[in-house]
Each structure stands twice: as structure tokens, then as C-alpha cells.
Amino acid sequence: MNIYKNPVAFLITAIVVISIGTLVTTFIPLFAKSNVEPIAGITPYNALELTGRDVYIREGCNNCHTQTVRPLKFETARYGDYSRSGEFVYDRPFLWGSKRTGPDLAREGGKYPDGWHYEHFKDPRSIVPESNMPAYAWLANNQVEPAYAERKMKALGFPYTPQEISALSGKTEMDALVAYMQKLGADYKKIMAAKAPAAPVTAAGATPAGNPHAGDAVAAKEGHEIFEANCAPCHGKDLEGGIGPKLAGIKDDEADLFKDISNGLPGGMPPFKATLGDDKVWKVVTFLKSGGAANEAAEHGHH
Numbered sequence: 001m002n003i004y005k006n007p008v009a010f011l012i013t014a015i016v017v018i019s020i021g022t023l024v025t026t027f028i029p030l031f032a033k034s035n036v037e038p039i040a041g042i043t044p045y046n047a048l049e050l051t052g053r054d055v056y057i058r059e060g061c062n063n064c065h066t067q068t069v070r071p072l073k074f075e076t077a078r079y080g081d082y083s084r085s086g087e088f089v090y091d092r093p094f095l096w097g098s099k100r101t102g103p104d105l106a107r108e109g110g111k112y113p114d115g116w117h118y119e120h121f122k123d124p125r126s127i128v129p130e131s132n133m134p135a136y137a138w139l140a141n142n143q144v145e146p147a148y149a150e151r152k153m154k155a156l157g158f159p160y161t162p163q164e165i166s167a168l169s170g171k172t173e174m175d176a177l178v179a180y181m182q183k184l185g186a187d188y189k190k191i192m193a194a195k196a197p198a199a200p201v202t203a204a205g206a207t208p209a210g211n212p213h214a215g216d217a218v219a220a221k222e223g224h225e226i227f228e229a230n231c232a233p234c235h236g237k238d239l240e241g242g243i244g245p246k247l248a249g250i251k252d253d254e255a256d257l258f259k260d261i262s263n264g265l266p267g268g269m270p271p272f273k274a275t276l277g278d279d280k281v282w283k284v285v286t287f288l289k290s291g292g293a294a295n296e297a298a299e300h301g302h303h
Helices: 007-030 047-058 073-079 114-122 137-141 146-156 162-166 173-183 186-195 217-230 254-263 273-290 293-301
Strands: none
Touching: 047 146, 047 173, 073 273, 114 137, 114 173, 137 173, 146 162, 173 186, 217 273, 254 273
16 A cells, blocks of 8 residues: 555554654653763752853843854864763753854853953943943842742752852842853863863973063054953953952063963963964063053054
């Protein structure tokens, strides 16, 4: 019998095939404990982080930001190591997304200090002038509800203590959202850092060949422009400090500055070597060591 010429037989066959496919792909996984093994060291969200995640979803942040780094060179160069499925075992639902109006956030945790995030949510353009992200300053006026957070922890089976729930008193949705940002990818980065081989010991001052732009006023001017685009939101346009420390009159050795800017610092300063490259980092160092004087000289020299 040719089922293609028999509508009834074709319909019955189609229903059976679709039903089997639905059973295999939809219902059977519901009864599986887990299809993904969690990566050792990945921990559930705590009460404050989970509350922040709900704020993130409620405000539609996942409409503009993805949370998955694909295994492509240009992605890993910008965002860090590619995402593994075992990182997301506690994400219900997952927020991988596919649209990047804003940058990916899968490795956001620990990239910037808390103060950077508070200022960014309060006024995004004070940190990134070209940003089209809306301001969320009003979240600082919304208090977190400890009892509601506790119910969510119980529903998800996440561990918590009474002290953790009590500590939510007085916290705001802004605090929660910042805590969530600092959680994203942080566990995985700690795991990878622990596995990384120890850096080889090098002789003091073994930074690449010294500053090729030392004393160059034109390079200092370019360094000023690079600084304003990448560093001023934390350290101030005039090096006066803010989220990050004051840099006016900095006494650090040029080689140390190069290493710090290239590799980043504990506490939230991100590494810039991958995004800027050695030459631009040296130009920023030249600007910082010039104290602005070389920059001004270069400006006057062009008139």
C-alpha cells in the first residue's frame, strides 16, 4: 500500500512519527535528573544573586545581552574562554540569547569593580558615552523582599542559611543586580585560574624592551585619547580618580604600569592587552607618565 496515495494511512503514519519524536525530545528529558554534568566548582546562586537574576529578566536585559561565548576566535579574544554547558546547570531558564545589542555578559563577573556597575546602571553614558542602554537608577529605591527570596531558594532547591536571608534586609534591587553581574562566569574563571600553570619567573624589568614611546609628546596625545575611551570612566578624565584610584602624578615604574594595564589587577581592573595590544598600552603609559604635559605640548605643536 502506498501511503502517499491513501490520505487516512498517511495521516495515521504522520501522527505516529510526530508522537514518537515528541516523546523522545520533550517528555523523556523531563524525567531525566540531568542531561548535563555540572562542572566541579560551579555553585548555585545565593539569595542576593538570584534576586538580581530575576530583576535582570524582569527588566528585559536578556533582550540585548547574550550570556554565551561561542568557540570562535574573534569571540574568545573579546569575551574570554568559550562557554561550556556544565556552567549553566543552575540557570532556570538559561539566558544564552542570540541578539547582542549590548556586549555578551557570560564572563562579566569580576571584570569590573562593584562601583563600576553601580555607576553604569545609574547612568550608562557616564561610563560608556556611546551607550544606548537605558538608565536604571530607580532600582536603588526598590527594596528586596527577604521572604520572597527565601521562597525562590526553596523552590529551586538552592542551599541557603537563615543568616543569608536576614542579610537581604536593607538591600535594594540595584545591590542584587550588581551581585548577579559579579556572579556571571566568576566560578568558571576561578576554576580555570586554579588549573592554569604557574607563570614563569622572569628577571625584574623583563617587560618587552622598555617603552618605545618614552618622552614622545605625539604618542602621549594618542595615549590620552586611548585613556579617555577605555580608562577615564573609572580613573577620571583628568586622572582625578573615582571608581578607580587617582592617577595624576603616578610614581609607578613604566614597566610596572605596562604590566598592570596589560594583565589587569585584582579587585576589578580588566586586562587590556588583548583589546589594545602592546603599542597602545605603551602610549597610555606614556600619557600617564607625562602628567598631561607632553599631551599639551603635542597639541600646541600642531598649531
